[in-house]
Each structure stands twice: as C-alpha cells, then as structure tokens.
Amino acid sequence: MNVLFLCQRFPYPPDRGDRIRSFHTLRQLVKRHRVTVGCVTSEDTSDEHRSVMTQMVDELHVGELTRARWMRVMSSVARGRSATEAAFMSPQLQRTLDGKLAGGEFDAAFVFCSSMWPYVAKHSSNLKVLVDLVDIDSQKWFDLGRQTRGPKSLIYKLEARRTRSLEIEITRQAPVIVVSRREANILADFAPAASCHVISNGVDLDYFHSSQPVPSKAPPRCVFVGVQNYEPNVDGIEWFCQEIWPAVKVQVPDAELDIVGKSPAPRVMALASQAGVNVTGSVPDVRPYVENASVVIAPLRVARGIQNKVLEAMSMSRAVVSSMQALDGLDIADPPAEGVTTPSEWTKAVVTLMRDPEQRKPLEERGRQFVTDYFRWDTNVRKIEELLVS
Numbered sequence: 001m002n003v004l005f006l007c008q009r010f011p012y013p014p015d016r017g018d019r020i021r022s023f024h025t026l027r028q029l030v031k032r033h034r035v036t037v038g039c040v041t042s043e044d045t046s047d048e049h050r051s052v053m054t055q056m057v058d059e060l061h062v063g064e065l066t067r068a069r070w071m072r073v074m075s076s077v078a079r080g081r082s083a084t085e086a087a088f089m090s091p092q093l094q095r096t097l098d099g100k101l102a103g104g105e106f107d108a109a110f111v112f113c114s115s116m117w118p119y120v121a122k123h124s125s126n127l128k129v130l131v132d133l134v135d136i137d138s139q140k141w142f143d144l145g146r147q148t149r150g151p152k153s154l155i156y157k158l159e160a161r162r163t164r165s166l167e168i169e170i171t172r173q174a175p176v177i178v179v180s181r182r183e184a185n186i187l188a189d190f191a192p193a194a195s196c197h198v199i200s201n202g203v204d205l206d207y208f209h210s211s212q213p214v215p216s217k218a219p220p221r222c223v224f225v226g227v228q229n230y231e232p233n234v235d236g237i238e239w240f241c242q243e244i245w246p247a248v249k250v251q252v253p254d255a256e257l258d259i260v261g262k263s264p265a266p267r268v269m270a271l272a273s274q275a276g277v278n279v280t281g282s283v284p285d286v287r288p289y290v291e292n293a294s295v296v297i298a299p300l301r302v303a304r305g306i307q308n309k310v311l312e313a314m315s316m317s318r319a320v321v322s323s324m325q326a327l328d329g330l331d332i333a334d335p336p337a338e339g340v341t342t343p344s345e346w347t348k349a350v351v352t353l354m355r356d357p358e359q360r361k362p363l364e365e366r367g368r369q370f371v372t373d374y375f376r377w378d379t380n381v382r383k384i385e386e387l388l389v390s
Contacts, residue, residue, distance in 0.1 A: 001033045001389060002105060004097070006119055007112040008088045010041040010062060012049050015262070016227045017308050021134060021179075021201055022112045027056070028381035029110070029388075034058045036106070038097050038119065040065050040090045061097070063090025082162035084137065088115040101127065108388050113137075114163065117170050129174040130387055132199075135304035136178065136186045138164035143302040144231060164190060171195070177384065179305040180329040199384055200331075201306045202377030208315035210291045213357075219254040220354035223293035225286050225309045228264035228279075232302040236323070240299035240346070241271045247347040249276055252354050260289045290316050294354045298322035299346070305329045310337065311375055314367030319360040321349045336366035 007022040014023040029035055035057045042065040053060050069087060076086035100106065101123040108128040109120050114137055120129055141160030145153050167187070170176060171194035178184050184198050224240070226233040237259055248255055255276055259268060262282035272279040283289070290296060296313035298320065306329040313320050320337035327339050338349040353360050 001107045003029060003033045003035045003388065004100070004106040004109040004120075005029065005035050005037045005057075005112070006097075006109065006116040007037070007039045008115045010039050010043070010045050010049065010053070011037070012052050016230075017305075018113065018134065020308050021132075024202055024204070024377040025110075025112070025132070025381050025384060028378060029385060030056055032385070036100070037061065038093055038116075039063070040088050040093060042069075061093060063093030065090060077158075077162075080162070082166050083159055084115050084163055085118050085166060089118060094119060098123075110384070110388060111174075114166055114170060117166065121169075121173070124173045128388070130177065130384070131170050131174050132177040132384070133167065133170070133183070133187075134177075134179050136167065136183050137304075138167055139183075139186050140232075140302065140304045143304075147235065147302055167191065175387065177387070181331045182328050183305060197383070197387060198331075199380050201308060201311065201375060202380050203308075203311045203315045203371050203375045204377065205315060205372060208287065208312045210287070210316040210318075212291055214294050214318070214360070215292055216357070218292065219256050220252055220294045221292055222248075222255065222257045222295050222297050222350060222354070223289050223313075224257070224259050224297050224299070225290065225312075226261045228259065228261040228268045228281075232300050233261070234265050234267055235302060236298075236300040238267055238271065239301060240297065241274055241277060243343045244299070244346045244350065245274060245277065247343070248350050248354075251347075251351045255354060258289050258293070260286055286312075287316065290318055293318055294360065295350055296320050297350070298326040300326045303328070311371055315371045315375075317364040317368045319353045319363040320367065321346065321353065332370075336363055336370045338363070 005026055009019055011019055011023045011026055014020040036059040037057045038061045040063040072086040072089055073083045077083055097119050111117055111131040114133055138160050141156050141163055145156035168191050171191040175195035177197050177199050181198055184196050187194055187196055224237050257277045259279045264279050264281055269279055271277050290313055296318050298307055298310050300323050303325040307326045310320055322337050322339055324339045324341055327335050340346045340349050
C-alpha cells in the first residue's frame with residue numbers, strides 16, 4: 001500500500017514526545033508499505049539525520065518553516081482559525097503534496113497531529129485518511145489557560161477554543177486515534193459522534209533497559225528528563241524546585257537534582273542557582289542520567305496523554321514519583337509509581353525512595369514488567385496499520 005505519512009516535525013531523532021511516537025510508528029509502517037513522508041521543520045536538520053530518513057522511506061519531503069510563518073499565524077487568528085494550524089503550514093510542502101494527492105499517488109494518508117490536517121483537508125473525500133490526534137490539544141490549552149494569569153491566560157483560552165473547533169472539524173471527516181482512554185473521554189464530551197480509537201505509546205525495551213542497580217555510594221539523585229522549553233515541563237520543574245526541593249535538601253543534604261534535556265528556558269536555567277540543582281542542557285544520551293537516579297520525577301501540573309519520560313524510567317527499572325496528572329494517561333488504577341499531589345506527599349515520597357533501596361525495589365520491578373506487558377511499539381503500531389488498511 002502507498003501511504004502518505006504527515007508529521008509536524010522532522011521525525012528523527014526520536015528525542016521528544018511527538019517525535020518518539022511518530023518515528024516508531026513510521027519505522028513499523030515502512031516494513032510492509034511504501035511510505036512517503038511529508039513533514040515540516042524550523043530547526044537545522046543535519047545531513048546525518050536526513051540520511052537516516054531517506055534510507056528508511058520511499059520519498060521524503062521537508063517544508064522549511066521560516067519567519068514568514070508568524071505572518072500566517074496572525075492571519076489565521078484574524079480569520080477566526082487557530083494559531084496551531086498556521087504555525088505548521090509550509091506553502092512549499094502544500095504545493096508538493098497537492099500535486100501528488102491530485103494525481104492519486106496514495107492509497108491512504110496517516111496524519112500525525114491536528115496541526116497537519118490542513119495538508120489533506122480538501123482531499124479527504126477522495127482518500128482514506130487516519131488522524132492520530134495523540135492528545136486532545138485543545139484541552140492542553142484550556143489547562144494552561146487555567147494555570148496562568150493575565151494576557152497569557154486569555155491567549156491560551158482563545159487558542160483552546162479555536163483548536164477545539166479544528167478537532168471537531170477533523171472528527172467529522174476522518175477517524176481519529178488518541179493515546180489513552182482519558183483523552184478519548186474528553187473527545188467524546190465535545191465530539192460524541194467521532195470514530196475514535198485508543199492506541200497507546202510504546203517503549204524501545206532494548207534501548208531503555210538497565211541491568212545496573214542504583215549506585216549505592218554516590219549521592220542520592222533525582223532526575224527530571226524532558227524538552228526544557230516546553231511550557232508544561234518548565235512550569236512543573238519550576239514548581240518542584242520552589243515547593244519541594246528545599247524540603248528534600250533539609251532531610252537529605254547531599255541530594256542532587258539533574259534537570260536533563262535540550263533548550264532549557266531562562267526560567268529553567270535560573271534553577272541551577274539552587275543548592276544541588278544541575279541543568280545539563282542537551283545531552284547525547286539521557287540513559288546514564290536515569291541509570292544513576294534514585295528517583296525519576298514527573299512533577300507536571302499540566303499533562304496530556306502519556307508521558308514517555310515516565311515509561312522510559314519504568315523501562316529502565318527506576319522508581320518514579322509523579323503528579324497524578326502525569327500518570328492519568330496510563331489508564332490503570334494502580335500504576336507502578338508513587339502518584340502524589342500535595343507538597344508534603346511529594347517530599348515524603350522523594351525522601352523515602354532516596355533513602356531506602358528496599359522501598360524502591362517493588363516500583364523498579366513492577367515498572368519494568370508493566371511496560372513490557374503493555375507498551376510495545378510493534379503491537380501498538382500494528383493496530384494503527386489495521387485501521388489504515390481496513
């Protein structure tokens with residue numbers, strides 16, 4: 001089958017949430033189908049990364065996002081549309097795909113994220129289209145609007161309403177996928193007639209694997225992994241450092257906190273001034289940091305879908321302390337992690353697990369088994385493939 005695969009970022013390397021899901025979906029689909037990838041990027045893409053993709057797929061078309069896209073964003077908002085759909089629009093890529101779609105080159109299109117829907121919207125009546133919404137983006141904007149104050153809150157709430165209209169438009173024209181039952185329930189509230197399928201994420205179980213115990217002689221460490229200019233990550237780790245970390249340091253004076261991930265925002269960089277806090281920036285491999293951690297934290301106050309950082313830590317047999325919001329997408333009543341809410345619960349859980357290997361052990365063992373049982377890419381992508389060919 002000839003498949004058009006659309007995604008909102010260059011899908012390699014799989015170093016952030018959306019790239020992880022899109023790359024592993026793509027890697028499975030190319031085993032059995034001819035796949036043409038259309039994607040956009042605002043970053044410099046190395047020759048090495050492009051070479052990986054050109055060897056993997058049949059055709060690769062990359063739309064470069066220039067500063068002109070912000071004019072398109074303003075125009076879209078002025079016309080009552082969302083900023084999201086304009087922010088990822090490349091006229092060059094649209095022209096290329098229009099020609100191919102009009103020529104009937106594809107049997108089906110897989111659209112990763114609502115932001116890429118405009119590329120196929122006018123062709124959807126003549127083409128089988130499957131849209132992976134992943135999360136309900138509009139709910140993320142609503143959550144951010146409630147979390148913030150002032151003009152920024154108003155902007156987030158406006159984008160929430162506009163993105164919700166886009167999501168409704170998509171569900172009227174194509175079946176959709178979401179990553180968890182929680183997201184499906186939100187969608188059902190405002191688009192009850194949607195043809196919606198729940199297909200979870202996966203984990204590269206061989207890559208995210210550790211046979212090493214937590215180092216016993218090193219200082220106890222907390223680790224937070226993520227793209228550090230993504231607002232939910234910035235908000236979460238800033239809150240943790242202000243509300244939790246000082247209390248942890250009182251009880252565990254030699255404790256260290258590693259904030260690991262590329263593009264740290266100024267608010268994240270400022271956290272390095274606190275005792276025991278290390279901001280690494282981009283690293284070639286996050287696994288050594290996770291492997292050296294007594295506790296992996298996910299202090300997100302705004303979280304949609306499934307947090308790959310949580311699954312990857314579990315896969316490496318490390319104890320996780322997480323906000324309830326970051327665990328909701330796992331669709332399980334008793335996840336193998338410490339789910340906490342209040343500052344006192346956070347402090348107690350982190351300190352206890354830092355100090356006591358025997359308290360960590362059940363979480364480490366259950367976490368690895370849980371991921372192995374339910375979060376395999378080959379199994380989950382096969383479900384996507386079945387929807388495409390049905």
